[in-house]
Amino acid sequence: MTCLPERRVQMRVAFIVGSLFATVMHLTEAQANPAAYAANTAADNAAAANIAAGPAADTGSNSVVDFFKKSGIRVGGWINGGATFNPSHIDGFNGPVTFGDQANRFQLNQFNIFLERAVVAQGSKWDFGGRFDVLFGTDAIFTQAYGVPAFDVNSGQPLARSNWDLDLCCASTRYYGIAIPQAYAEVYVPVGNGLNVKVGHFYTPIGYESVPAPNNFFYSHAYTMQYGEPFTHTGALGNYYINKNWMLMGGTTTGSATGGWDGGFDKQLGNWGGLAGITWTSDDLGSSANISGTYAQTSTRSNEPWGMYSIVLKHRITPNTNFVLQHDHGYAGGVLVNGVVQNAEWYGINTHTYYDITPDLSIGVRAEWFRDRDGFRVFSPGRVSAATNNQGLSYALGSGRFGNATSAPADYYAVTLGMNWKAARTLKMDWKAMKQFNVRPNVRYDAADGLHGVDYRPFGGHKDQVVLSLDFMLPF
Template sequence: MKLSKLALVAALACAMHGGSVFGQEWTNSNISLASCCEPSCDDGCDSGCDSGCDSHGGFGLGLGDCSLGDCLSCGDCCIGDPYEVFGDCYGWHVGGWGQLGYHSSDAGNRFNDDADGIRLQQAWLYAEKAVDGSCGFDIGGRADFMYGIDGPDTQAFGPNDDSWDQDWDNGGSYGWAMPQLYVEAAYGDLSVKAGHFYTIIGYEVVGAPDNFFYSHAYTMYNNEPFTHTGFLASYAASEDLTVFAGYTFGWDSGFEDNGDNFLGGFSLGLTEDISFTYATTVGRFGTNYNGMGVVEDGYMHSMVLDVALSENLQWVSQFDLIDTERASDGASIREGAAFVNYLIYGINDCTSVGVRHEYFHRNASLADAADVDVNDLTFGVNHRLNANVIVRPELRWDWDENGAFGANENNRAAQTTFGVDAIVTF
């Protein structure tokens, strides 16, 4: 989840820079594994973890005098430190990433809807000054600017469909977006954010480095906001509990009145290996749902459970519930639930494998002519070539039990999609 990644992802050496405010980037091992200092590699890697197996030969494959199996089991793939073009300047950190992707089939009702070609998904630049209230009052903020295929999906949607960055398209499937522009103040354990910022709802996010999979769940695209404009407070009530509360101008809105929402929730560490995050938004979601001039009222809840099943196996389970209606007459707009599960296994610091299964349901309503029952099953690999480059191939199956939602452009009931992308951070 956008929030729960704080508890989910243990920061590793050589982690990529950038990403969402609430999330941390996926490294290829969620929990630091053993290194080539371990006894199983002593014969060939006893010079220490800093030099790694490559210092013993192996033609740059990390083998040296170790076998491939030894070095994989040790977990030290010697990726080095990340390179930064800008770095820090007067307390501000400037960075970004570029993402190129390919997928074999057009998607329906989710990201990645331009198939059979290598596309620039995201060219992203951000500047951030993180706040720290531990020593008194502090002020900072963040600005994000992006271009690519994902740009039009990430833009804000105002009452007249011309809000903030929505008309920053340049033809075809490409466009610009500014998903964040906010100031943040902190004092002690309390911080308050004001402006345009990522939502705290849901597990997957727009920023590519913050997700394990290249493709996205239907839940993220159809039942959750991407951004908000307004105010959000965060209070660390204890070492294990953080509480969030705020007011926003609806879902995916710019700096115009396009709704009135309470946005809040909490993140709770139940044990050292288990955390739970709850987030909700209640009120007026927007004044022009799906371009129909419809005011949408309602609520939605998102719950995420993170469990470290073992030293290198992570399970994430998410449940979403949404119920909205047309303000004028109470007619249902979106009513349904979604259940998404992820299993991520870290082979070593360079490579991890994962599987995601999603069941997405919505009742017949203004949004859907008939009941929607969609499943997707995705298998993926993350491989880090070095500290700045990660490659994510995946194979995905989608099946629509009644054909009402449309898994693709031809409204087929099922489809298989191969996808792969590469992300370069700087």
């Protein structure tokens, strides 16, 4: 594979993002302020044609606005990018840390556009909707439907990976790609207190952190989320509220050779699994508890089990202070680890504490311990492992280079300090599109302790590292 020079890649990325961003901003303006959009569009058309704006121009502009208003369809998205500084690294990566995994450089992580019609989840009438997301950026490799890995986890046999969204673009680059993390239809069924059902490809409801950047306080992710949980599923998922305090969740998964995780539409469709959960929320919405998990056979070639559960507790300590406690535990039976077939387990605990100093400025701290008991889940660098094909070559390293990601039984420790600053609000910028502009400086410390006397150094030859990061996020 031939990789383009980095400068040319950056220019292409800037052009693509700029063009798409301008298009989507026009659509979001139409939804947010139809009258102004119609007036501006008519004026632009008149200037371009050097004629006065007439009824035809108004009709054309209003037809776009009317279509979105009447259909209930929303177009939106976000853009997220950042840079890290890691004085420890000589290989260009931040070890097993993702998604901001590239040391000492800027990366456009997520340029996500979605088309959505949300269902009206109440009342006595059926309602239909759905959502379709396209994600461009360096996070694509972690978000694609890679539930069929390059090598069978039980036998080590080379596999043809799922190609649902693996090869949509950017084969000549080492870092950028496109993922389709969500493509589902949704229906509200007016039975009992109301049942919502999704069918298709969707983000996992399991755990606390998630892939979409606007849903997370920190730029980097906990090991629990990165390596202990699925990111997406293919199948069906239902939610039902028993009452105002209790909600049940359940569904089926398919398209995966890793126990129902990150499946697609084109392989392993005979391997069905399940996911389920229950959530309790207090009357004042200040506290909640959730337990959820997945279970399936590993693949159609093996009846070995693959499952996990996650417990998430949330509590609002004061009006400005929130606390989260999470515990995950995963299990995979009969997997091949360093040439030996064995059972693998991974588990950990993490906490999050957030404090709102002002409506536009918040600080947070996250602390975590995560054990990869058998060296089966955590790889360093994470991108090199994710981008390795069934010949052992990793395009994250460039053309024709074998993947050099390492793993070992180890305990991982991490502490992250961060801030969220709504800069546009503080600076009183008038452009409405910038109101949610968020700047997130982070400081993260990681350390690894090899089990069974193993001297494991996954951070560029070191046992620990400090990473400074600064990223921005703009929902639209």
